Amino acid sequence: MKRKAMISLCLCLCMQFSGHAQDYDASKLKQRVDVYMNKVAVQSDWLTSRLQMYWHSHATDVYVNGETFDHAGGNRAPVPTVRFNGTRSNGAAYSRPKLEDIVPYDDDAQSNVTYINKATGIKEKVSPAKTGCNIAGVNREILGIARDAARIFAATGDTAYANLARPVLDTYLKGIYHRNVPTDLMHGHMQTLVGMTTFEVIHEDAVNEVTETYRLLVPRYGRSDLHEAAMKKWAENIIANGVPHNNWNLFQAEFVAKIASALQPNSAYSDGKGREYYQDRVLNKSSIRQWSMKRMTDYCFDHNTAIWYESPGYSTTVLNDFASFANRMDVEAGMDMFKDLPVLKRAVMASPQYLMPNRMICGFGDTHPNYLSMRAADQVLDYARRHGDKALEQEFVGLKEAIASDAPKEKIEQYVSPSFYAPNVSWLMQRTGMDERHDLAISLNGSLGNHMHANGISMELYGKGFVLGPDGGIGRTLYSGDDYKEYYSQFPAHNTVCVNGKSGYAVMMSNHAFKVEARYPDTNDKVGFGPATFSQVSFVEPETQARQMRTNGIVRTSDAGGYYIDIFRSRAVGDGQFHDYFYHNLGQTMTLTGADNGDLALKPSEELAFAGGNLYAYSYIYDKKSARTGNDVKATFTTECPDGRKIDMTMWMQGYRDREVFKALSPVNLEYERLPKFMPYNVGEQPVLTYVARQCGEAWTKPFVAVFEPSDTDEPSEIRTVEFFKPSGKDAVGIKVVLKNGRTDYIFSAPQKTKMKYDGMKVDAVYSIISNGKTILCR
Template identity: 40%
Template sequence: MNRSVKSIKKAGILLLAVLLTYKNGMAQVIEIPQNIPDAHPRIYAETNGKIKIDAKLKNAEWAKEILSSVQNDLEPYMKRFDRDSTWLVSRLQMYWKSHHTDIYIKGTKFLRAEGHAAVPTVRFAGTRDWATNYKVPDLAALKPYDDKDDGNVFMIDQANKGEWVTPDKTGLVIERINQKILELAQNASFMYWYSGDERYAKFASIVLKTYIKGLYYRHLPVNTIDSQESYLTGLTSFEVIHEEAVVPTTVCYDFLYNYLKKTDPDFNTRYAAPVFKKWADNIIEKGVPDNNWNIFEMRYLSYLALALDNDKDYADGKGISYYLDVIYNKNFPRQTSFTKSLEGFDKNTGTWHEAPGYNLHVCEDMVGIVMLTDRVMTGKLLPLFSILKKAVLTTPQYLFPDKRIVAYGDSHYDMLPAGSFEFFISLARKYGNIDDEKKFTALLKYTQDEPLKRAKQKSLFNLFFYVDKLKDTPPATLADFAAPTFYAPNQSWFVQRNGFDEKNGLMISSNASEGNHSHSNGINMELYGKGYPLAPDFSSGESYWHPGYREFYAQFAAHNTVVVNGKSSYGTMLTSIPFQLKSCYPATEKTENYFKAVTFSNIAFTEPSTNAAQLRLLSIIRTSDTSGYYVDIFRSKKNGGGDIKHEYIYHNLGQQANVFDMRSMQLSLIPTNELSSAKGDVKGYDYYKDKTYTSYNQDFRTNFQLIMKDVPVIQMNVWMKGESGRQIFIVKSPKSYALNTGVVPNEIAEAEVPTLIVRQNGEAWTHPFAAIFEPSYTDGQTVTSMSAFNSITHNAEFVGLKVTNVNNTSQLIFSDVKGVQLNQYMDLSFKGTYAVASDKKGEMQYLFLGNGTLFSKQGYALSAINKPISAALLFDRGTLKLYAEDAIKLLLPVTGNSNRVFIEITSNGQTQKIEGRIITSGGSKQAEFIVPGLHGQVSTIKLKNS
C-alpha cells in the first residue's frame, strides 16, 4: 500500500514537473549519447563513407562535378608543393618572425601584438568592419612569411596594386586569406582519405599543423577599452560568428586524424584538442545569446565537438558529448541552447524574429546543425523536426514572383538558399518520410535556377549530405507555397499578392520595425512590377559601422515611408516598434474561396520620435490578367498638434523621373537646397543629390522609367491626389545595396535611385498622400486617369479616388479612417474602412467592401449584421457571386409585382433557399436577405420570384 501511494505521488510529481515545464516554456531536453565510437572521420563521413561516396559518384553527375572541381582546384597548388613544400604554408597570415602571443584591440580595430612564443603564431584580424579598400587576392600575389618589424602587412587593393598597410585598414582580409588556405588543406585531406594518396596528406598536414600550433600559443584578444566588442571577439576574428576558420580546420583534422596519429602521435592530444576546446569555450563565453549570432556559434561548436573524442578521454571531461550537450541543452549568459533557441520562431507563422535575410540563414544553419550531428545522435533529434520544418516551409512567403525575397531591414534581393531544402530532403529520406521528401523536392526545384544545378556550390558538405538523385515531382508554382496575404507579427511584416506570375503578378511588402536587423523606417513598403522590385528597399549600405548605415540606409530617408517634421528617426537593429494590422483582405494565409480582384491592408503606427499617428491603407486592384495597380493612402499627423510638415518618400528603379499635370504637360522643377540637415532635417536627407522641386497643389503624375538592354522599357506611373500646401521634389538617392546582378544589370544595381518626395505643409491626416501606382511596359499602360471626389456628407477623413482604364473599366475607391460615418457619392453609399466599385461600360462589375458595415449602389447592397466585415458581390456574366467572411445582409433590386422573393444560394455544391423581405423606398423595391455565415466559401446567387 505504501509503495503504491509513493508511486502515485512520484507519478504526480513527474506530471506536475512536465506541466510546469510546458507552462514555463522550458525547452525540451535532448538525450546526448555518452559513448560515441572513436572512429574518425565522423564530421562529413563515417566508417563506410567511401562506399557511400562511390555510390553517389556513380549515380549523380553533380557529385562528379564537385569531386572534379576539388581535384582541379588543388592541382596547381599540388604541383607547387612538389617543387616547394613551403610555398602554400608561407602565405598563411602569421606572426612568422615575431611569434606574438598577446593581441590588443581598441574597440573595433586591431591595435598591436606583443609577446613571443616558441613557434610562429596566427595573426589576428584587422577590424570588425568588413568595408575595406583591400581584397582577398590570388595567393601568388601575397608575400611569403609576411611579418614586418613595424607590424604592417602586404595587401592587394581593388585596383590590384600591392602595398604595405597597418592591419586596422584591412577589414576581414587577414582571416579570409587564412580561410582560403585552410580550405585548400581541407580539400587535400579529403582527397587523401578518399584516394589514400599520402601526397595529399603531406600537403594538408603542413598547413594544418602550422595553423593549429600557431593558435595553441596565441592568447585571446584583450580590448584596451571597455566596449561591446570585448564580449564578441573570437580567437581569430573580431566576431565569434566570423570564426569561419573553424570549419576547414576541423574537417581537415578529421580526415587526417589517422595520418596524424601515425606520423605525429602526440599532435592530436598535445595541440589539436586544446585548441579546439579553447576555440569552443571562447565561442560559448562570447557573442549574443538571442539572435542569429547564437546559431552561427552553434554551427561552429558542432564542428569542434565532432572533431573531439569522448569525454572520458580528457582530464577535464570536456569532449564530444559535453559540447553536444552545450549545443542542444545548456544555456549560458551568451550562449543559448538549440532547443531554447527554437522559441525564436513564431509558433503560428514559423518566422524567425529577424529580418528576412537572417531568417533564411538561421533556418539553413539550424537544419544544417541537425544534419551534421544527426549521424552520432541518430533518432535523438526527431522532436526538433516539426518546428524546423514549419520554419523552412514558411520561407517562400518572402518571395516576390521573380523568386527573390523581399529586402526590408538588413536584407537583400536574394534567392532562397537551397541548403534548407536539400537538408530536409536528406533527413526525410533517412527517416522514410516520403511526403516530406516530395514536398521539399518540389520546393527546391521551384525556387532554384533552372535547370537545377546542385553542384553550383563546390562544397564538400553538399557532396556528403545531399541525396544523390531527387525524386520526380510535378512542376510547382509560387501559389503552392505562398499565400495571397501573410502576416508575421514578430517582424511586423505584412505581404499581399494579386497573381503569382513573374511578369504580371503584383505584390506589396509592408513592414515597420520589430525584431533584429530592422530599420528606422516607419510604415515602409516595397512594390513589385513586371519582374522587378520597382520600389526597392536599400539594405545596410557598405557595412554596419559605416556612417552611411547610421545616417541613411537604416533610416527613413532610404525607405518608402513618411517623415514627420523632418525629424523622424529612432533606434535600429534590435527594435520593438511594430505597426498594428487593423484589417486586411483576404484573411492571412487564406489561399482559396476569396474575391481575387482586390486585396488590402490597413496599418496603424505611432512614429515614436515625433509622437505622430500614421495610418497607411495599401491595396492591389486587378484590372485584367496582365494589368492592375496599387493604391496607397497614407495619413499622418502629430498627436497633440505641432505639425510643421510631412514628407512622403518614394524610390523607384530607373534612370529618370518626370512629373506631369493631369493633361500630361511636364511640370518644371527648379534646383533647391531644401531637404538637408542644414535646414534642420534628419541627416539622411543630406545623401540626396540633384534636388529639384516645385510648389503644386493639383493632382499630378510622376513617370519613372527603367531602361535595360534586351528588355522592354518598364515604367511606373504614380498618380497622386493634389492638396493645398504641397511641394513636389525629385531627387536622386544613393544606390540600393539590396540589389545585385541577379536582379538587374550591374549598371542599374550601382546607379543612384530616382526618388519622389511630396511635402505636405501642416498635417497630412485630412490632407493625406493618396496615390495609385501602375507598373507596366511603356506600350502597356492601362490606367488613363485618376481624379479625386468627396463625400456628399462632409467627412474630413474621407478619401475618394476614381481610376479610369483603357479597357472601358473604372473603379471608384472609398477610404475612411473611423468607418462609422455614412459617406455618399453619386448613387453609392459607404460606411467602413475601404471599398471599391468597378464598372465596365457603365455596367457594374463588382462591389467590394473592406472591413465595413455598408456598401450600396443601384439597389445592390452589402450590409454587415454582427460586426464590420469584408465582402464582395461579383457580377459575372449574368450570375451573381457573393463572398463574405461572416453572416451578411444582402439587398438586391426587385422588379415586377411579386410580394414574395427568395434566392437560391449554392456553395460547395450545396444549394439552399433563403426567403427575402420586400422593402419599398422612393418608388423602388429591394429584397433583403439574411445570408448565414459562408465560412469564406464563394456562393452563386439566383434571385427568384414566387
Template identity: 25%
Template sequence: MKNKTICLQLLLVLCSLNFFAQKLERPFILVKNAERSEILKKIDSKPWAKQIYSDLKKSTDKQVCKFYQNPKSYLKNLPFNWSKAEANQFPPFLKTDHIENGKHRNLDNATEKEWKPAALLIEYLQIALDCGYLYYITQDEKYAYVASSILYSFTKSVQKSKISNWKGRGGLLFPYDGFREVRVIGYRLPLIYDFVASYLKNEGKAFDIIKNKKVSFPKDEAQNVFKTYANITVNYGQTGSNHSVLESPSLVYNALAMDDAKERKKWLSYFLSESTQNQDALPIMAKNYKNQGDIWPETSQYLNHSTEILAKLLLVINKYNPSLKLGVKYPNILFALPRLDDLVYPNNEIIRWGDGHRRQHGSYQAYENAYVLAKMDSLKYLQDKFAPLLKNALDKGKYSRKNIEALFWYDDAIYGESNKIKLPRTDRVYHAGIVLQRNLSTTNNPKDGLMGFVGGAHMVHGHAEGMNIELYGEGQVLGVDHGRKKYGKDLHENYSRIFAAHNTVIVNGSSQGQGGWVNLGINSVELIAMEPKVRTEAISPNHSFSQTSFVDDKGDKAEATQERTLGLIRTSPTTGYYVDVFRSKSKLPNEFHDYLYHNIGDKLVFENKDLNLKRTPNRYMANANKKWIHNKRYRNPGWHFFKDVQTSKTYNKDLVATFHTKKIKGGAIFMQLHIPGFEKRVYTKVKAPITFESPKPYHKLSTPTLVIRKKGEAWKNPFVVVYEPYHKKEKASIQSVEKLEQGNIYKGLKIVSKTPNEHLIQYVITQSKDQIFKNENIYFKGSYAVITLNKMNVLQSIYIGEGEKLIFNNEEITTNSTNSFFKSYVKK
C-alpha cells in the same frame, strides 16, 4: 513537474551522448567509417557523385604535388610573422585587423591587403580539409600526410597567440573580430582532425618546418586548440541575435573533435541544452520557430542562413547519435527553410526589408539536408514538403549536387511529384510588420503580375523605416526600398538605415529610430484589416487590400499616429493599379508631414504644365552636419543625401506624374501616379542615392524620388496616390482619377480606366474602420470597397474588403462575420 520533465529529458540526452561517445571511432563528425563502402558505390554508379569526387581530386592533387616537391617551402608560405619568431620555435601568425579613422573595427569593411593573411590561412586550411576528405575516400596516406602537416603547423603557430578581450568579442588571429574567426577558421580545424585521426592513431607523421623533418603529431596540443575555439563561442560570443547561430558550427565541430568523452559531452551541451551569458543554446534559438512557418526574426540573408546552419547541425548531431531524434524535437526549424521563397515578386526577387538582399533565396542543399533528417526521423509530412521542391529543382536544372556533404549524405531516393509551387495571394512576415499582397496574371507572364507590401518593425539588422511600401510592375520592383551596401559607412548609417531611404512618411522632419539594436528601434506596423486573410483563398480574382497602422513616437519631435491603406486592383490580365492612402497626424503644434516615394528610373516628369519647380538645394540640409556616432547616433531623417532638389509652391490641383525607366532590358517601362489635389500641398522631386541590386544600369544611377509635403495634419485629407505601371508598347489604362469627399473630408476615389478589353468606372472607398460614406448613389460603412461599372454604368461587381454594409443604387449588401464580400454581376 514541468521542470522535472525537462531535467529528465536533458539527462537522457547527456546519457545518450555519453553512451555513443564511448564506442565511436573517427571519423564521425560528418560521416562514419561504416558509410564508406556505400559512398564508394555512389562514386562508381552515380554521375553526380563521380563528378563531385573527380573535381575534388583534380584540384586537390595539384596542391598535394606542390607539397611533395618541397614540404618545407610549401608550408612556409603560411602567413607566419617571422619578425616575432624565437629560436627553434614556430613563429606566431600575422594578425588580421582593420582600422578605420584610427580605431580598430570588425572586418566587415577590411581591405584586400588587410584581409590577405586570413585569406591565405583559410586557403591552406581548406586544402588540408580537402585532403582529409580524400584520405577518407581513398585511404591513401599521402593525403593524410599533407592534411596533418598543415594542421600541425597551424596548431604550433596559433598557440603563440592569446585571445583578445576586445569588447568581449576578441579572437586569437582576428583580435578585433573573434566572431568572424570562428566562422571562417574555427570550424575547419576539427573536421581536418576528424578525417585524419585514424592516420595519426597509426603513428602517421606530420612535417615540421622548424626541425625540417617528419615528427609525431601533438594530439594534446590540438585538443587544447579545439577547446580554445569552442571557448571563444561559449564565453566570448553574443546572445539574442543570429551570432549564436553563426558561431554554432565551430562550437559543435570543436566539441565533437574532443577525444575525451566527458569533454565532448560537456562542450556539446552548450549547443544542445545549456546556454551561457555569451551563447544561446538550441532550445533558446528554437523559440524563434514556435509556430509552423515561423522564421528567424531578422532580414532575408540572415534569416535564411541562420535556419540553414541550424538544420545542418541538427543533421550532423543526429547522424552522430540517431537516438537524439532532433528532427522530431525541432521540426519547425526544418519547416522554415523554404519560407523565404514564399516572399518573392513575380520576377523571383525577394521583398526587401532592413539589410536584406533581393536575391537571397533558399538553399536546395539545405532542403536536401532537411529531407535526409526527416527521413532519418520518419517525419513523413516533412519528407512530403521537401521532396517536391527538390524534384522540381533537379528536374528543371535549378539544383545540382556539388558539395562534399552530398557525397556523404545524399542518394537518389527522393520520392514525390515535381509539382508546380502555388504562392498565396497574401502573406505576412510578422517580425518585420510586413503585410504582402500579390496578384499573378492568367497570362502567366511575370511582367503582368502585380504585388506590393506594407511593412516596418524593429529587429537586428532592421531599419528605422516607418510604415514602408514596395510596389512591383512590368517585371520589376519599381517602388523600391534602398537596400544596403557596406556596413559602417556614412551612406549606410545616415541614409540606408533611416527614414529617408524608404517609401514612408516623415513627420515634422524628425522621424527616427531610438533604442533597441544600434539605436534604430521603431514600433511595429500593426494590421487593422486585410483581405484575403493570410494564405487563405481570395474572394475576388481582381481585388485585395490591407489596412495597417503605425506609431511614430521615437525621439520627441514626431509624436505621430499613422494609418495606411494599400489596395491592389487588377482591371485585365495585363493591367491594374495600386491605391495608396496614408494618414498621418502629430500631437505637436505646427506639424507637417512628408510623403516619400522612390522609383527606379531615369527621371520623374510632372505632367501638369502649371506646376513650376525651383531649385531648393538647402531644403533637406538641416541635419547634414549633426553629430554622427557609429551604431549609436545618426543624422536623421537622412534626406540630406538628396541631390538636385526642385520644389513647387503650394499646389492644390489634381496632379499626374510619371517615372520614366527607359534603359531597362526588354523596353521602356513607366510608373504613372495620379494624385488628387488637396490644400496645402507642396511637391518636390529629387535624385536620391542609388538603389542597391536594381536591374542594370539602375544599380549605378541615382533614384528619382517624389516628396509631397502637407502642412498641418494629413488625416482627414491624407496622402492619396494611385500608381499604375505600364510598358512602352502599351498606354496607361487609367483615364482619370477624381476624389470622393463628404463634408470636405476625403472618402475615396472614382477611377476611370480603358483596358484592352473594356471601359471601367470604379468607385474605390478607402476610409478608417467603422467610418461611413454616403452620397446620392452609395452608402458604405467600413474600411475598403470597390464598385465596378462598365462604360454604360451597368454594375459589373462589388467587392468589400472590410465593411459591414454597402448600398449602391438598388443593391444592398450586409456582410457576414468575415466582413468581406464579392459578387460579379457579369453574365457568363
C-alpha cells in the same frame, strides 16, 4: 570500378562532412592541389610560410580598439601564433596579394604585413588595421588547400597529400593554442563579440577547414593532445562570446558542433569535456551568450507563422543553416532536432511566403534579395529518406517542384497566401498571384526584430517582373559604413513618411512595429486569389510622437494588369509640423507633371537637406527640383530594358494646399548589386529615381493619396484617368479610377469604420471598392 571513379566517389563521401558534396569536382580538386604539391616538392615550407602568423613576435596577446586592430604583444610563445584580422568591416585600403606573391614569414616588430595599396597597386608594409578581413581570408585559402589535400589522402591513401596538409594544420593549431582571446582597449561591446582570429565569433570560419582536415588526417598521424586542446580553447571562446538571441547563436553552435565532431568522447579528457559535452552544450544548455537550440527556437520563431524574427536575407540564410545543422546532428550525434523542434520543418514550408511573383524574396531590412534557396528543403529530404519517412519526403519534394523556376504558377500558389502577416517581424504581404509578368504584390514592413531599419511604415511595390518600388537596401560596406548609418538604414531611403525631418530610432535590433487595424483577406490561410486585397496599419513614430496610418490595396483590372492604392495619413502635435512622403522607383528616367500632363515649372531646390536640423539622410538626396502646388500631380518612372522593352510605373497623387513636390535622385540601390544579370539594367550604378511630397502642416486630413500602375511596352496602361473626390464621413477620402475599357472604380477610405456617401453610393467601412456599381470589397 575504375580508379578515377572510385576516387571521385570516395572524395564525395569525405565531403559529406562539410555538406557540399554536390558542388564537388574530383578532378578539378586534385588538379588544384597538385599545383601546390609541386611547389612544396621544391620548397618544403612554401605553403606554411605564407600563413598569416606572428612569425617575429610569437605574440600571445592581441589588442583591438573597438572594431580595429591596435597591436599585438604579451609574452613570447614558443611557436608562431595566429594573426588576428585587421578590422570588423570588410572595407580596406589595402588588398591581399595573390598567394604566390605573399611574402613568406611576413612579420615585423610592429606586426605589419606586406599588402597591396589599392590606390597605387604597389605592395607596402602596413598595419593590419588597414587590411580589413584579408588576413583571415589568406589563412582560410591556405587551410582550404590543406583540407583538399586531406580529402584526396582520405580517398586514395596517397600519403604525399597528407604530408602537404599536416604542416599547415600543425602550424595553425599550435598558433591557436598559444594565443589568448583579444582584449578590447575600449572595454566595450566588441569584448563580447571577438573570436580567436576575427572580430566576430560567427566568422571563425577557419573552424570548418581545420576540423575537417584534422578528422581526415587522424588515420595517418593519430590524435594530438595539443591540437584537440587548441580546438577546445576555440570552442570555449565561441561559447563565451557572441549574441544568443538571433542568427549568431546558430552560427556559433555550428562551429562548436564541428569542433565536437573532431574530438573524442568525454572519457578521453581529464576535464570531461569531449564530444558529448560540447554537443550537449549547444543543443541543451544555455548561458548568457549561447542559448540552447530549444530556447533559441522558442524566442526566434513565431509560433503561428513559423517565421524567423530577422529580415528576409538573414531569415532565409538562417533557415538553410539551421536545417543543415539539424541534419548533421542527426547523422553524427543521433540527436533528432527535426523531431524535437517541429517548428523547423514548418519554417521551411513557410519560406515561400517571402516571395514576390518573380520567385525572389522581398527586401526589407538588411537584405539582398535573391531566389529562394532550397538548401533547407534538401536537408529535410535527406533526413526523411534516411528515416524512411515517405510522407515527409513527398511533402518536401512537392515544395521543391513548386519553387523550381520552370514550375507553373499554380504550383507555387499553393504555398503562398494572398495576405500574409508575420507579427514578430512587423511584415505584411499582399499578392494577386504568382505570375511573374502579370501579378502584383505589396510588401509592408515596420521595424521589429533583428537587422531592421528605421523606416516607419515602409512599402515595396512589385509589377511587370520586378520590384519597381524597392526598399532602400544596404550600404556599400553592408551595415558598417557611414552611408548605412546615415542614409540606407534611415527613413528617407525608404518608401515611407518622415515627420519634421527627424523621424528615426535605433536600427539593427529594433522594436517599432506597426499595428494591423484591418486587412483582406484577414487570414494567413491560402484562401485563393481574388480581384482585390487590402490592409490598414497604424504606427506611432517615436521621435516625433506622430500618429501614422497607411492604407494599401491592389485592384486587378485584367488578367494582365492592375493598380495599387496607397493612402498615408500622418500628424504630429503642435504647430510648424511637416510630413515628407518618400517614394523611390527603379528606372533611368522620371517625369513629374500635373495630373493633366501640364508643366509644373519645377525649379532647382536646396530643400531636403541636413541644413535646418533634418536627418543627415536628407543630404544624400540630390539634383532636386520642386514646385509648390495644390493640384493633383502625376509621376512616371521609366525603366528601359536591353531588349527594348520599357516598363513604366505611373503614379497619380491627390493635391492639397500647402504642398510641395520634388523630383530628385537618391544614392544607388545596393539591394540588387549581387544580381546584375537578373535586373533590367545595372541597378548598382544608377541613382535611384525619387519622388518626395512635403505637406506643410498635418497630413491626416490632407493625406498622401496615390494610385500606382505598372505597365510596359507589350501591356500598356489600362487607366484612362485618376480623379479624387471627397465623400462624406470624418477624414474620408475617395479615388475614382476610370479604365480605358469603360470600367469605373470608386475607392472609399477612412481611418476607422465610417459611413461614407458619394454620388448616390453608400458604404459603411474602413475601405471599400465599388466597380461599375458592384461592390468588390468592403471591410
